[in-house]
Amino acid sequence: MKNNIRYICLILSGIILFGFGNNAFAFQEEDLIAPRLSLGYFKDSQNGPHLRVKARVRAKRGYDDLANLKVNVYQIGEEDMLLGDITTGMDGVAIFKLDEGVFNRADSSGLITAEIRIEDQKGYEDSSADVEFSALQIEISFAVEDSVGYVTAKLTNPVTGEAVSEEDINFYVRRSFRPLTIGDDFYTTDEEGIAKVEIPSDIPAGFDGKLTVGIFMDDHYLFGTIREEQEIEYGPIPTLDQAYFERTMWGTRDKTPLWLLIFPNLIILGVWGVLLYLAYKLYIISKIKN
Amino acid sequence: MTEEKIIADLEPRKFGKLGMIWTIVLVIISALGIYSYIKQFNNGLEVTGLRDYAFWGIYISNFVFFVAISLVGSLVTAILRLSGAKWTVPLTRISEIIAVASIVMAGLTIIVDMGRPDRIWHLFAYGRLQSPIMWDVIVITTYLVISVMLLYYPLLPDFAILKDKFTGSPFLKKWYGKLSLNWRGTPGQRKIHTNAIQVLSVMIIPVAFGIHTVTSWLFATTYRPGWDSTNFGAYFVSGAFVVGAGGVIAAMYLLRRAYKLEEYITDDLFDKMGKVLAMLCLLYLYFNINEYLVPAYKLKKEEEHHIFGMLFGHYAPIFWSAIIGGLILPILVVVTPRGRKPLPLFIISVIVVIAAWWKRFLIVTPTLLHPFMPMQGIPENWTEYHPSYDEWAITIGTLAMALLIITALVRFLPIIPIEEYIEHINEKKDEK
Amino acid sequence: MENNNRRDFLKKGLTALGAASVVPMLDSCSDKHSNTEKIKVLSPEGKVMEVDKSSVAKLGNFGDYAVREGIPGKKFVMVIDLARCQNAKKCVSSCNKNHLIQTPNEWLKVYSMKDTEDSAPYWQPTTCQHCDKPPCVKVCPVDATFKRQDGIVLIDNDRCIGCRFCMAACPYSTRVFNWGESIPEIEIDSLMMGHHHSPETSVPAQKGTVDKCDFCPDMLAKGELPHCVTACPNSVFYFGDMYEDVVTTGTETVRLSEILEKRAGYRLMEDLGTNPSVYYLPPVDRLFEYEEGLENYEEFKEENAE
CATH class of the missing domain: 2.60.40 (Immunoglobulin-like)
Known part of the structure; x- marks a missing residue:
């Protein structure tokens, strides 16, 4: 009797082991993802x-x-x-x-x-x-010379302190969807690691008068993809179109032109006032003694 | 004629066989319209022949038609009355009834045209005064109320007479009594009464011009060729008076036949209304010439397609039928005294009303099918407009309902103002 | 100045009141649980204002903004370069896909145009012109279509009563009407993935209401370009902010003023005074022959074509 139980246990554990092992094997062979x-x-x-x-x-x-x-x-x-x-x-x-x-x-x-x-x-x-x-250190500086604004970028290796020369960088101003390149597509840094570009004076700044200029280096073998940005105060401030806030024919109901509120409502009140009065007079007719 | 006879002649009477058949037919047509409308309510405007280019169709032209014909109330009860034409007395009640029925149906028709009738309350909750639709809502509601009052005020003395002398069912008699608001014709009551009618008559004229002018602005405030016209308000109002006069003449004739009212609605009355119709037709013709001749002379590119389509193209058969039937023919026939006899005038009036309906179709549809941008990338049948069965059923249903309202009011109200008529007769005697 | 402030205050008060009264009603209609939480947003003058949270889209780049008011300090503009269009219609299919539009209810159409008898035909992609003086907005009786401060004209399909007056008023034929239920409700539920209808997405289409091109404000709020712009293989569409004077196709970024000047940009039906926000560059020195676009061109199509 005891022997029998031992046998059964052995067989069961064998089945279990075999089954598991088999499953694990199948998983490894077929379902492994290679990202x-x-x-x-x-x-x-x-x-x-x-x-x-x-x-x-x-x-x-x-x-x-x-x-x-x-x-x-x-x-x-x-x-x-x-x-x-x-x-x-x-x-x-x-x-x-x-x-x-x-x-x-x-x-x-x-x-x-x-x-x-x-x-x-x-x-x-x-x-x-x-x-x-x-790592690459980019120092952005901005200066106005003879009322023309210039952005200067100085590239140095922060560890060695050496200037990074002969590298192509792109200057841009930040905009809502995509940055706008200023000047040429690329400027090459000189032996001091410096490149300089003029900012067109008519590029509008934000409503706070600030313009974000940046340097972009795309997929460089050593420095990677780098954007370094700086806020400067330059460029004309756009004037906000006030039409949305004014009472116009195109406005919502809380911005109906005043004349369109006053005159029609006066007419409506006048006409309906008379109508209500005449309705009231019907009541008077029914009550009047002579 | 004695007072007693007048009262006996003019009190509301039960319908005969013909009257019953007429009512039942109207009920059936209305029911078919309601059935189709339920279908439209559930499935959306998809069930109509309307699509993205012809997005307004016979619902809107029907709406314009109803608004137009409702102007008759102001024409007969106000304009003619204020100008001292006493002969209109027998017509005031019937024209007010037509006005009330059609302005009610105009309101319902515009709901029928809405894509989301379940949101009708948005007009009141979020109404925006910059939109001509809001103006239309306001002015039509106002016109409805004035029309109802102008119908009810003159009824007071008649209800009082019927309270005493009605020979029909006691139940109705009791209601006439209630509706007469204790009218005894005292000097105090008369003073209020006369003043009220006078005020309403004056007020209804600008409001009547308002409803139809604003309705024309629903079109004229857009840029579309055929609608972009400064002539539109006057053009619509003059056209409305033509169809209104036509409608009232047709109703006069039918009522005279049905109730044997030859003594009240006299041949002379037809003669006078015929003259009025001729005058209105000439006026409308003048605005039509303005409306078509000036753009046809300039021939701006977009107008050219629209106008030529109307004069010689796809819409020419309807256009010329409407112009000849609704304008030229009435003028030619009605200028002769024989043309102003009841029967010819009746026939002309029916033609005028039908032509007027189609004229409104021509105001709405051809313009929409001549947009500024090309019609491309759409199913080909979207470039045309063919109203569907359901659309027709609903439209004809609304017309039947208008007639049903008129029929009901004719059945229960004295169709000729009894007291006013008695006064009118007495005045005439005095003059003699 | 003082006067201005007071007016602003009144205005905001009214807007807030408006928003507060709208939301519960919309909720009761759509059976959604009500959300009365208030949220602070920045007005374009840089003042903080409180609006109902549910009227605010919680999306990224430009911060929170009220959907009905638009993104403060922006004025979106599109430039369509007709010289580059070959009727590839990628814009149309992308727009349809992203707004769950079924043909022929396209919001964006490419028309075959020919200005005079003797001039050459060309392809004209036509979106909503997002006019600064929008005739459609002028005539709307219930504020269902409205102009935002960022220049976008939107439709609130929960508000629209379906009178179609806006369609009559629009000279550009850009508005389409949902005549029936276009997509089965069950399908919509899965396509919407738990999102609710908002004027910001105009999705899904609602029976009995008007739809049109919306400049994809949901994308703009994330700082991304509208679907037609990114889908176009030929960079026909430039998009940007007028205040920044820059438009971009996604790959090419240019000064708006410069390109309009150099290429003689124009707007459709200028004489109507609608002041559209969409500019066109004339089809000169074209990249493609007109005929190349003909294979995608159907003057008419089946009613329920896929």
């Missing part, structure tokens, strides 16, 4: 210096964005250091803000290496992507 990762270094006024992760997955036609993927972010050096983890959003993009410590750990030439890794994520193959970049 395509890309990583870049960015800097802008909204997020500061940051890494931008884009995860995609091969689909029937082209690629689909891969949402909800968790990746670990490392800084590579003598010892790899885990900086944290991030998860991609609906568009497959995740942004990892970099703090000062990352830049303090740069090597003597200012070079930083970052890597993202998918590690032990259920359903995903382990994979990684890395990027090498260097």
